[in-house]
Structures are given as C-alpha cells and as structure tokens.
Amino acid sequence: LENVLDFKQAVAFKRFTGGCGRTAQAKQLKAPGSQAGWPIKPTKFMLDLLKNLESNAEVKGLDVDQLVLSYVSVNKSKQMRRRTYRAHGRINAYMSSPCHVELMCTEETEGVKRANDSETKQLRLSRKKVAQMRLKGLPVGGGVE
Numbered sequence: 001l002e003n004v005l006d007f008k009q010a011v012a013f014k015r016f017t018g019g020c021g022r023t024a025q026a027k028q029l030k031a032p033g034s035q036a037g038w039p040i041k042p043t044k045f046m047l048d049l050l051k052n053l054e055s056n057a058e059v060k061g062l063d064v065d066q067l068v069l070s071y072v073s074v075n076k077s078k079q080m081r082r083r084t085y086r087a088h089g090r091i092n093a094y095m096s097s098p099c100h101v102e103l104m105c106t107e108e109t110e111g112v113k114r115a116n117d118s119e120t121k122q123l124r125l126s127r128k129k130v131a132q133m134r135l136k137g138l139p140v141g142g143g144v145e
Contacts, residue, residue, distance in 0.1 A: 004043045010036035071104035
C-alpha cells in the first residue's frame, strides 16, 4: 500500500472502468484495457485501519509479528444527504456513499507436520475399481486370508 502512495505500483481497475485513465504500469498487472490508477484516499483509509488493527492486537496481548489478516468485509452503509445549489434556483441532491469495513486477524501458530508413512496411508478405491480387482484375483481390503 505504501508503493501505491508513492506511485510506484498501480492498482488495476477491473470493474468500474468508465472514465479512468490508462497507464503503462497496468501492463504488468494484465489489467483490461491497461486501465489502472493510484487510489490515494482509499489507500490511506486502509492503512489507517490496518494500523488501528495492529494497535488493538497489542492491547489485547497478541504477538503482532504472528498476526494474519483472516477476514475482510466491505459493505454499503446508508447514504448521507446534502444539497448542492444549481443555476436558475434549482437544488440537487449531493449524496455520499460511505461503507462499513470489517477486519479480523488471527495469531498464526506453527502447525504439526503430518507423517509421511506409506504404511498408514490407505488408497481410496471406487466400487468399480474394487470389483475389477476382485475379478483379477488381486487382494482387496484389510481382511485376513
């Protein structure tokens, strides 16, 4: 995100592409129509939210170096109304489109590695394959013969 603020890396615009410009950095991102840009305002808001998330984790006693962003949700919220004054005494609505951003992080722990024993690993066979093996006289299943 810091690279976006420094104009070093662009963000591909894939959905709302009407009226947005083109840039050479979009070729690296394989953006449709080479349309990309540097959204400064949303990038600053997202960085602020991530810093807030980090400080909240510190207060709760979590290890900040082990944190992983596990859930992100952005939803529309209610539009706020203002008015703008036009020519000839008219008034138009001047709406803003805010949103709710929900971030959750979890502390990543090292998992236990699974043993690679070929003895404990069983092959899963379909019914058709088991029937074919029985016809050939090959041993199938774990029964004692």
